[in-house]
Amino acid sequence: MSEAPLPVPALDHDEIHIWRTRWSGGAGEVAFASLLAAYAGPGAPPIQRGERGKPCFPPPFDTLGFNWSHSGDVALLAVGRGQAGFEVGVDVETVRPRARALELSKRFFAPDETAMLVALPEAERLGGFLTLWTAKEAVLKAHGGGLSYGLHRVSFSLPGGVATPGHFEGDVGPAPGWRVQPLLLGDGLVSAVAWRGHERNVRVFTFPL
Template identity: 40%
Template sequence: MHAIHGFPPAKVAEPLRADEIHVWRLHRPKGTGRDPLLSLIARYLGIEAADVRLAENEHGRPRLDARHGDALDFNWSHSGEQALVALARGVAVGIDLEQRRKRANALAIARRFFTAEEADWLDTLDEEAQRTAFLELWTAREAVLKALGRGIAFGLDRLSFRHEANGLVLQQLDGDDPAAWHLSSLDIGTDALAALAWRGAPRCIRTFALADDE
């Protein structure tokens, strides 16, 4: 789970190559709903935001309506007033963003929903490190499940991660080959954690922050 550093400001969506994943950091004020997401997707489609149509798969994962073709996939996550959007061509992506906040019961949650090995690892860490590691495990799970097209109802204990020097690596995923997956952490500052996941060939991850005047 390699960290990606920096979200340089940008105003215009650059061409999205087949070997890339673009990740945008957006400001999402309360009450704006999906408007920031639709506005960004419209830039890639070359249409007006009002003309973007979304649909959902059988598990509720948002996707572009069939009228837009199947070349562009996206996924998004929001927490507080910020959001992250991942876009790719020819591969399903999953992204998750979580604000840092104290969870007095983080270990108890891990014991209930994560694997025993993951919970045991968390139990070896001090309080601050444990909170960070818990969020890393949570965002990694969400990212993989969203890329898979499933939600947490799939079962949080049906996938597991191991901690290596460079971060988390997908170790097990029921019904799938974990070696076929890629997982990256996204460095978005000290107030939140985020993870990006996809199944398939390695891709170049490019990060952007939508300029304030856009």
């Protein structure tokens, strides 16, 4: 006898749903698979891996885009609906000292971004670095290229400490076609969600383990 599907909120084309849970050695990924099956509905196939390893549903279930990320014991799942092939990306990072933040920026970020970080007061530099990092990761995870595509190829500005798309190179562009939104999850976490297309309302839920 199959288990009843998990109850999930109605998800329309003007929303992105974010689920937060504990990772607990991979238990979060199991919870996310159950949530995704509930969103996909009857007959949902197993989650597959795309050409570059990104988790996805095959057609005709590919109108449901999703992505997950974890850092430490915190895990996030982002889900959205759109046209066939709709994609969403999410990234979360735990705030901890990163002595090599500027070194990493010089190596992987666009030069203008590194200059922005250098110009920040030292107390704000780590936050700026993580804000840029999570925004870049969210976009590249939605795109499917991941880190191998090149973090420097999706550059941002930081007006008011908010990552704003600047110049995106290659097939990830153009930058104005993207929506990148920070997720306010409390002290100790920096996170962002990204998708192409129109503005959407982002709703955050908690999945208890």
